[in-house]
Amino acid sequence: MNARRLAHLLGNWRRHGSRHGAVDLAAGLRLLILDGRVPAGTALPPERELAAALDVSRTMIATAWERLKADGLVVSRRGAGSWTAIPAAGGGGEPEADQENIDLARAVPPAIAGxxxxxxxxxxxxxxxxxxxxxxxxxxxxxxxxxxxxxxxxxxxxxxxxxxxxxxxxxxxxxxxxxxxxxxxxxxxxxxxxxxxxxxxxxxxxxxxxxxxxxxxxxxxxxxxxxxxxxxxxxxxxxxxxxxxxxxxxxxxxxxxxxxxxxxxxxxxxxxxxxxxxxxxxxxxxxxxxxxxxxxxxxxxxxxxxxxxxxxxxxxxxxxxxxxxxxxxxxxxxxxxxxxxxxxxxxxxPREPLLDRRRMLVERRDALAGLLREHCPDWTFDVPGGGLSLWCRLPAPVSTRIAATALNFGVRVAPGSFFTPHGGLERYLRVPYTQPVDVLTEAVRRLAAAAASVAESRAPMAENGSIPVT
Structure with missing residues (x-):
C-alpha cells in the first residue's frame, strides 16, 4: 500500500494535538487493521514516504510503529520493511489465543431435548x-x-x-x-x-x-x-x-x-x-x-x-x-x-420439550439484557416476548466497526447493515441469546472491549465483511 492511499484511509486521525501524534496515529492504523480496511499481511509504505504524505516527522511514524509492534499489529524485518499482522496471542486487551471464538452471528440454539x-x-x-x-x-x-x-x-x-x-x-x-x-x-x-x-x-x-x-x-x-x-x-x-x-x-x-x-x-x-x-x-x-x-x-x-x-x-x-x-x-x-x-x-x-426450550431462552435473554446494561450501558434495546435475539441501538453509527473489531476479540456478530439491502442501520447491532449464560458473559465482555476500542479511534467506516448469519 502506498503512502498516499494509507493517508487517505487514516483520514482525520489526529485527536489530541501534536504532543500525542504518535498515539493517535497508532490508534488510527490499529482500527484500520482490526476493521479489515488494511488486511493482515499488507506491506506498509516506507516511514519517510508516509511522513511526507501525513506532513509529520519520521520520528512520529517510527514511534507509532513501535506501539503497534508491541501489540503484534505491525511486524518488521531488516531489509524487508514493515507489514500489518493480526496477533496470534492476546495483546492490547485482545483475548488469549487458547480462548475459542464465540459465534453470535448465528442466532440458532442447540438441539432440543428428545x-x-x-x-x-x-x-x-x-x-x-x-x-x-x-x-x-x-x-x-x-x-x-x-x-x-x-x-x-x-x-x-x-x-x-x-x-x-x-x-x-x-x-x-x-x-x-x-x-x-x-x-x-x-x-x-x-x-x-x-x-x-x-x-x-x-x-x-x-x-x-x-x-x-x-x-x-x-x-x-x-x-x-x-x-x-x-x-x-x-x-x-x-x-x-x-x-x-x-x-x-x-x-x-x-x-x-x-x-x-x-x-x-x-x-x-x-x-x-x-x-x-x-x-x-x-x-x-x-x-x-x-x-x-x-x-x-x-x-x-x-x-x-x-x-x-x-x-x-x-x-x-x-x-x-x-x-x-x-x-x-x-x-x-x-x-x-x-x-x-x-x-x-x-x-x-411437542409440548414439553418446547416449554423447556422457551424457559432456557427466557433465562438467557434476561441474562444477556442484564450483561449489556452492565457492560454497555449506552446501548438500548427492547426485551422481546419471544425469538432469539436483542436488537441493540448504539450511541453512534459504528455497528460495522464494532463487528469488524470484535472478530479480533474472538466474537462474531452481525452488524445492522447486514439486515438491509442497501446498507445503513449503522446504529444497530443484533446480539442473540442462544449461547449458555457463561458464554454470553464472556461474549459481552469482549463486545464491550471491542466497542471501547472503536470509541478510541475515528477511522473511516469498514466495508461489510463475510459473516454467515442465521
Missing amino acids: IAAATEAAVPRLAAELCSHGYYEQGMPDLRARLADRYTARGLSTTPEQILVTNGAHIALAIALRLFTGPGDRVLIEQPTYPNAIDAIRGAHTIPVPVAMTEVGGWDFDGIEATLRQAAPRLAYLIVDFQNPTGARLDEAGRRALGAMFRRARTPVVVDETSVDLDFTDEPVAPFGAFGDVVLAAGSAGKSYWGGLRLGWVRAPAEIISRLTVARRGLDLGSPVFEQLVLSELLEH
Whole structure:
C-alpha cells in the first residue's frame, strides 16, 4: 500500500494535538487493521514516504510503529520493511489465543431435548420405507397431517393437501420466488429483515423493496400500503412473529389490517414463521394466513428443534401448494425421508420439550439484557416476548466497526447493515441469546472491549465483511 492511499484511509486521525501524534496515529492504523480496511499481511509504505504524505516527522511514524509492534499489529524485518499482522496471542486487551471464538452471528440454539429419542423411534419406520422409491414431492403424508393439525390448533383450519414439506423455510421462499416472480420484479420486504432472505430475493434476479420498521409498533402500515400501490410488488416477504432481527410481533389487529391491504393489492405474501414456536408470552396470535388470501406460511424445524434437521414447510391454499410442488422441481425433488420421520416423531409429543426450550431462552435473554446494561450501558434495546435475539441501538453509527473489531476479540456478530439491502442501520447491532449464560458473559465482555476500542479511534467506516448469519 502506498503512502498516499494509507493517508487517505487514516483520514482525520489526529485527536489530541501534536504532543500525542504518535498515539493517535497508532490508534488510527490499529482500527484500520482490526476493521479489515488494511488486511493482515499488507506491506506498509516506507516511514519517510508516509511522513511526507501525513506532513509529520519520521520520528512520529517510527514511534507509532513501535506501539503497534508491541501489540503484534505491525511486524518488521531488516531489509524487508514493515507489514500489518493480526496477533496470534492476546495483546492490547485482545483475548488469549487458547480462548475459542464465540459465534453470535448465528442466532440458532442447540438441539432440543428428545432429538436422539425421536431418531431412535424413526429407525423402525425407516425399514418400511426402504421398499419404496423414497420420493415424496409434497412430503410424507403422516408429517403433512401433523403439520396441518398444528395450524388448525393455532386457529387456521388446514388439511394435509395445504402443506408442502421443504428443505428448510429458506428453500420455501426460493420456490415462491420461482413461482410468483420473474427477473426485474419487485419484492416487498421489511427493513431490517433476515439477511439470507435478501440474498434469496437477489438470487432470483428480483429487486427487494424495503419498508422501514418503526420504533414504536414495528410495522409502517402507511408505508406498506404506499409501496403496494406505487411499486406494485409481485410478492412480499414478512416476519410477523418475533421479527428477525427486531423481535417485534404483529398483533391480531395489525394482521387483519395488513391482510386486507395485500388482499386488495392481490399481492401474495410469504410469511416467515421460523420463530413462531419461541413464544414466551403464552398469548398466541392467530396465523397471518387467517387474515389474507394468498398467504404462504413458511415454517421450519431449525429454530424450534435443531438447525441440523434441515426441514421446513409451506402452508398455503391447496391450489398454490400444487403449483409450488411443480415449481420446486427446478430446485430439488423432495425432502429426505429419514429426517421427515424424525420430525414426525417430534411433532407427536411437542409440548414439553418446547416449554423447556422457551424457559432456557427466557433465562438467557434476561441474562444477556442484564450483561449489556452492565457492560454497555449506552446501548438500548427492547426485551422481546419471544425469538432469539436483542436488537441493540448504539450511541453512534459504528455497528460495522464494532463487528469488524470484535472478530479480533474472538466474537462474531452481525452488524445492522447486514439486515438491509442497501446498507445503513449503522446504529444497530443484533446480539442473540442462544449461547449458555457463561458464554454470553464472556461474549459481552469482549463486545464491550471491542466497542471501547472503536470509541478510541475515528477511522473511516469498514466495508461489510463475510459473516454467515442465521
